[in-house]
Amino acid sequence: MLKNNLGYPRIGSHRELKKACESYWSGKISQSQLLEVGGQIRRQNWLLQQQSGIDLIPSNDFSFYDQVLDHSLLIGNIPERYDAILSGNAANNQLDQYFAMARGYQKDGLDVKAMEMTKWYDTNYHFIVPEFVKNQTFKLSSSKIFDEFSEALALGISTKPVILGPVSYLLAGKEKEDGFKRLDLLTALLPVYEQIIEKLLALGAQWIQFDEPCLALDLGYHEKDALRIAYGQFSTKFPKLKVLLTTYFDGLRDNLLAASQLPVAALHVDLVRYPQQFTEILGSLKESTAISLGVVDGRNIWKNDYQQSLTFIKEAIAKLGENRVMIAPSCSLLHSPCDLALEKDEECLPAQIKDWMAFAKQKLSEVNDLYEISANGKQELLTANQASIESRRASALIHKPVVKERVAALTEADAQRTSPFVERQKKQKSLLNLPLFPTTTIGSFPQTDDIRQLRARYKKGDLSTEQYETSIEEHIKSAIEWQENIDLDVLVHGEFERNDMVEYFGELLNGYVFTQNGWVQSYGSRCVKPPIIFGDIDRPEAMTVRWSSFAQSLTQKYMKGMLTGPITILQWSFVRDDQPRSTTMLQLSLAIRDEVSDLEKAGIKIIQIDEAAIREGLPLRKADRKAYLDNAVRSFRVASSSVKDETQIHTHMCYSEFNDIIESIAAMDADVITIETSRSQMELLEAFNEFNYPNEIGPGVYDIHSPRVPTTEEMVHLLEKASTVLPVENIWVNPDCGLKTRKWPETEAALKNMVAAAEAVRKNITEAL
Ligand SMILES: Nc1nc2c(c(=O)[nH]1)N[C@@H](CNc1ccc(C(=O)N[C@@H](CCC(=O)N[C@@H](CCC(=O)N[C@@H](CCC(=O)O)C(=O)O)C(=O)O)C(=O)O)cc1)CN2
Numbered sequence: 205m206l207k208n209n210l211g212y213p214r215i216g217s218h219r220e221l222k223k224a225c226e227s228y229w230s231g232k233i234s235q236s237q238l239l240e241v242g243g244q245i246r247r248q249n250w251l252l253q254q255q256s257g258i259d260l261i262p263s264n265d266f267s268f269y270d271q272v273l274d275h276s277l278l279i280g281n282i283p284e285r286y287d288a289i290l291s292g293n294a295a296n297n298q299l300d301q302y303f304a305m306a307r308g309y310q311k312d313g314l315d316v317k318a319m320e321m322t323k324w325y326d327t328n329y330h331f332i333v334p335e336f337v338k339n340q341t342f343k344l345s346s347s348k349i350f351d352e353f354s355e356a357l358a359l360g361i362s363t364k365p366v367i368l369g370p371v372s373y374l375l376a377g378k379e380k381e382d383g384f385k386r387l388d389l390l391t392a393l394l395p396v397y398e399q400i401i402e403k404l405l406a407l408g409a410q411w412i413q414f415d416e417p418c419l420a421l422d423l424g425y426h427e428k429d430a431l432r433i434a435y436g437q438f439s440t441k442f443p444k445l446k447v448l449l450t451t452y453f454d455g456l457r458d459n460l461l462a463a464s465q466l467p468v469a470a471l472h473v474d475l476v477r478y479p480q481q482f483t484e485i486l487g488s489l490k491e492s493t494a495i496s497l498g499v500v501d502g503r504n505i506w507k508n509d510y511q512q513s514l515t516f517i518k519e520a521i522a523k524l525g526e527n528r529v530m531i532a533p534s535c536s537l538l539h540s541p542c543d544l545a546l547e548k549d550e551e552c553l554p555a556q557i558k559d560w561m562a563f564a565k566q567k568l569s570e571v572n573d574l575y576e577i578s579a580n581g582k583q584e585l586l587t588a589n590q591a592s593i594e595s596r597r598a599s600a601l602i603h604k605p606v607v608k609e610r611v612a613a614l615t616e617a618d619a620q621r622t623s624p625f626v627e628r629q630k631k632q633k634s635l636l637n638l639p640l641f642p643t644t645t646i647g648s649f650p651q652t653d654d655i656r657q658l659r660a661r662y663k664k665g666d667l668s669t670e671q672y673e674t675s676i677e678e679h680i681k682s683a684i685e686w687q688e689n690i691d692l693d694v695l696v697h698g699e700f701e702r703n704d705m706v707e708y709f710g711e712l713l714n715g716y717v718f719t720q721n722g723w724v725q726s727y728g729s730r731c732v733k734p735p736i737i738f739g740d741i742d743r744p745e746a747m748t749v750r751w752s753s754f755a756q757s758l759t760q761k762y763m764k765g766m767l768t769g770p771i772t773i774l775q776w777s778f779v780r781d782d783q784p785r786s787t788t789m790l791q792l793s794l795a796i797r798d799e800v801s802d803l804e805k806a807g808i809k810i811i812q813i814d815e816a817a818i819r820e821g822l823p824l825r826k827a828d829r830k831a832y833l834d835n836a837v838r839s840f841r842v843a844s845s846s847v848k849d850e851t852q853i854h855t856h857m858c859y860s861e862f863n864d865i866i867e868s869i870a871a872m873d874a875d876v877i878t879i880e881t882s883r884s885q886m887e888l889l890e891a892f893n894e895f896n897y898p899n900e901i902g903p904g905v906y907d908i909h910s911p912r913v914p915t916t917e918e919m920v921h922l923l924e925k926a927s928t929v930l931p932v933e934n935i936w937v938n939p940d941c942g943l944k945t946r947k948w949p950e951t952e953a954a955l956k957n958m959v960a961a962a963e964a965v966r967k968n969i970t971e972a973l
């Protein structure tokens with residue numbers, strides 16, 4: 205029985221990789237220093253996994269930015285526009301070209317945009333979307349996967365290289381030209397995979413892990429056929445190769461036969477997300493195929509219930525024999541924080557609650573424990589585990605009857621604004637009196653080192669509350685003056701008091717605990733520290749009113765109140781697994797609803813409730829979507845419907861492919877929605893157009909994930925494009941998302957250009973009339 209791990213967090217337990225990458229990008233360290241940090245992290249991870257008793261230790265799960273982008277380089281899928289990065293006198297090499305693809309490049313007389321980025325399945329991890337053209341060719345173009353295998357081997361560890369499977373890779377990308385389908389490229393792609401396999405086998409690899417998470421999606425005949433062709437071909441050409449095929453994030457369901465009949469040495473399944481089909485899977489495996497049991501949750505932080513996992517392990521052994529069973533986490537541990545042992549602050553995380561948890565490092569031990577219990581009869585490990593599980597189950601900390609009663613008492617009327625949108629719009633237009641194409645931003649302004657240090661010093665106790673709040677007020681004051689100067693129409697306070705749009709609220713709500721070091725990669729060097737919901741949620745006191753009313757008191761212009769909505773708070777927290785997500789979401793809705801009412805009472809006329817993560821939380825399988833969307837819409841409406849008609853409710857969503865959920869977006873009935881659209885050149889608006897989306901929309905006119913400054917002309921162009929599909933009186937002008945990750949100089953330049961673009965478009969329209 206092998207102990208298998210699919211992937212380990214690569215950020216380093218103190219975010220060493222983040223710090224090194226950002227230092228390299230700003231010219232503070234050399235490339236060789238950056239490479240050295242990468243090497244140290246890999247070494248530590250491999251040794252840790254070895255010490256934890258893992259047999260199948262992954263390599264090539266490390267990445268300086270994103271593993272999908274690494275894969276595009278591996279197979280030589282580099283869009284032509286990035287060729288320029290390597291030529292000329294800039295002395296760039298492949299790593300710089302790689303970062304240019306991820307982040308854009310605007311120096312040495314070059315101006316190249318970043319590639320599109322989007323969410324990886326239903327996670328908060330973002331990948332760089334592969335681009336495909338009609339006569340796409342592929343060519344082995346990076347040695348990373350081989351170098352890392354050799355590097356581990358030099359440490360005495362024979363790893364299992366991890367590679368994104370050809371079908372999931374093709375499906376993750378986008379056609380950039382008409383006249384072909386990306387799956388047609390399989391034939392051109394497979395020879396490069398074969399070269400990779402051949403080289404890895406020559407280096408001594410035994411197992412190769414092929415990730416095919418697309419098996420968790422609704423697949424048609426062509427996709428299943430592509431899997432059959434690819435893995436059929438690998439097994440024919442490489443009889444010695446041991447393929448470990450993985451699927452995760454949902455069950456196989458109707459893809460069971462498509463997966464179980466593939467000629468692979470082992471099939472990994474996610475038994476946390478979808479235990480229902482387990483017996484059926486065991487019964488349908490080919491005789492030569494082993495099963496890797498994904499029993500330890502790679503997506504949440506709760507301690508594994510050994511008793512429950514052991515039932516799977518026992519059943520698998522009984523049916524297949526020990527040699528055909530592996531124990532594993534459900535998916536790559538990329539999505540887990542690194543090490544629970546680093547949490548030492550009882551105020552953030554009380555010992556009693558900490559005892560219920562496991563982070564990546566602890567999850568490796570859990571895999572090992574499960575092995576020790578089932579193979580070596582170490583019952584004491586089971587006894588200790590069951591004591592923790594039982595203490596959580598029976599804990600009085602978790603349950604608050606008043607909260608449960610309030611959720612149970614919610615009515616239809618609680619989820620309903622007073623008047624329909626058309627009437628609200630009239631009242632709002634006459635009250636707010638904004639120009640056509642009103643300009644605004646999404647909420648946050650740059651989180652400078654200054655502000656982070658301020659927060660860090662306050663947390664440490666080096667600053668008094670008064671000193672801290674005075675400094676935050678100064679930041680707000682100068683942000684408001686600054687926005688008035690560049691002549692934005694609707695202002696924001698800048699979110700300087702927030703570490704993160706979800707963590708901040710988690711810290712202010714009951715029912716949450718949080719960590720000091722529980723970082724998880726979101727994209728590139730950006731990490732999040734999801735707060736943890738362990739019990740029933742309520743709001744002890746107003747959370748944002750103090751800052752919003754202070755900000756509003758400084759200006760005649762309208763200030764947007766700024767909240768994170770229930771769907772997003774839930775999606776970006778680690779959630780309890782002892783009640784349905786929809787129940788927790790409604791508890792959050794009520795907390796936000798009370799905050800909305802308090803903001804309105806304090807005189808705030810525009811309130812934005814961010815639902816950045818609505819699309820990300822959408823179930824991967826169509827069959828599950830309606831229930832999710834109904835709950836999500838209801839939750840948003842409960843959060844937003846207490847206000848009078850004149851109060852304008854905004855929402856904001858990022859990375860959204862809305863085509864399939866546009867009805868639900870409309871059903872949320874926000875007066876204004878701001879969305880990400882710029883990297884996809886407003887493609888998205890077609891869905892709003894086709895559906896005749898009635899409410900107001902701010903299609904983002906520039907990409908904030910890149911430091912590149914957009915020109916006025918390109919934003920005018922995007923706004924004109926938007927005007928052809930949307931009624932002009934419904935269009936707002938704003939960036940794609942918040943500006944917290946940007947620096948002030950580029951923010952200033954970009955927003956000035958944006959205001960100029962709005963003015964130009966207004967002028968064109970007036971002249972045309
Ligand atoms: N939860 C969440 N998910 C999201 C987003 C989001 O905003 N939040 N946005 C979308 C894109 N994803 C993003 C994810 C992270 C960040 C981001 O900026 N993260 C920050 C960390 C934010 C944070 O919590 N900062 C804390 C802690 C800061 C810190 O690093 N402190 C230093 C000490 C202070 C210093 O001297 O710098 C330390 O602990 O070492 C704070 O500001 O208070 C980062 O990686 O740099 C941005 C976008 C989608 N998903």
Ligand SMILES: [Zn+2]
Binds near residue numbers: 941
């Ligand atoms: Zn956003």
